Amino acid sequence: MGRHKQPEIRERLLDACTDAALAGGLPDRLEPFAAATGTSTRMLLYHFGTKDALLRAVLRQARARQRRDWEALLRVRPDEDYRTTLARAWAGMTGPDGQRYLAVFNRLREDAEQQLWPGFRREATTDWLVPLEGGLRTIGRRELATLVLAVIRGLFLDLDATGDTERADQAWAAFVASLGDPQVTSGRPPTSGR
Numbered sequence: 001m002g003r004h005k006q007p008e009i010r011e012r013l014l015d016a017c018t019d020a021a022l023a024g025g026l027p028d029r030l031e032p033f034a035a036a037t038g039t040s041t042r043m044l045l046y047h048f049g050t051k052d053a054l055l056r057a058v059l060r061q062a063r064a065r066q067r068r069d070w071e072a073l074l075r076v077r078p079d080e081d082y083r084t085t086l087a088r089a090w091a092g093m094t095g096p097d098g099q100r101y102l103a104v105f106n107r108l109r110e111d112a113e114q115q116l117w118p119g120f121r122r123e124a125t126t127d128w129l130v131p132l133e134g135g136l137r138t139i140g141r142r143e144l145a146t147l148v149l150a151v152i153r154g155l156f157l158d159l160d161a162t163g164d165t166e167r168a169d170q171a172w173a174a175f176v177a178s179l180g181d182p183q184v185t186s187g188r189p190p191t192s193g194r
Contacts, residue, residue, distance in 0.1 A: 010047045013037050017044075017054065018061045022100040026055065033058075055116055059104070066101040067127065074131040082135045083176050086148070090172045093152070094159065102156060125149065141179055151175050 020027075020036035027033065030041040030051055037044070048054035073089035076082065092098050105124065132145040155168045 013039065013044065013047055014057055014061055017058050018065070021058050021104055022062055022065075025103050026058070030054070052116060059117055059120075062101065062104050066105075069097065069101075070128075071131050074128075074135055076135050076138055082139045083179055085135060086176050086179075087173065090152075090169070090176075094156075094165065094168070102160070106160060125153070128152075136179075139179065144179065148179075 016037040017033045020033060024032065030044055033044055033054065034041045044054055045051070048057060070089070070093060073092045074085065077085060093102075105120075128149050129145050132148050133142050136142045136144055136148065151172070155172055158171075159165065159168045
């Protein structure tokens with residue numbers, strides 16, 4: 001009689017592999033995961049079947065953690081203007097805790113064939129719209145959720161390419177301040193004052 005897989009061992013391995021990926025990026029080989037879990041690559045394959053299956057499981061768990069953490073950053077606080085919430089969320093998303101998610105998921109954004117996670121780029125875009133719409137509704141600007149998300153994603157790409165945190169932070173602060181000015185974000189050109 002063969003051994004039965006134990007789900008609690010698989011979950012413990014998955015947690016350790018996810019921690020390792022968030023600390024050092026998604027590896028190309030299984031050895032870094034084996035070292036992080038204190039087991040062998042053979043044992044990882046026993047529990048997950050293939051390297052790609054393990055990578056997919058790690059990515060899904062990392063994504064679940066990111067959604068939990070970033071939704072907490074973006075949630076509406078009854079006693080706080082949502083622009084303040086957005087400013088704090090940006091600091092959390094681009095700080096050390098947020099950067100670890102960006103490092104892991106950048107690999108998926110660059111994968112044109114989306115082999116590890118088909119549809120990731122679409123999902124990674126649309127699942128932030130609901131929390132943003134809810135928050136922006138509190139300042140009467142629900143319709144700007146797509147614009148806010150596009151600016152966040154664009155600044156993430158800028159940060160990844162240049163590392164210029166100061167410039168990106170200044171751009172975000174200016175953008176968030178503009179959310180209070182209906183003329184700036186309405187799509188209408190400003191009046192000349194004549």
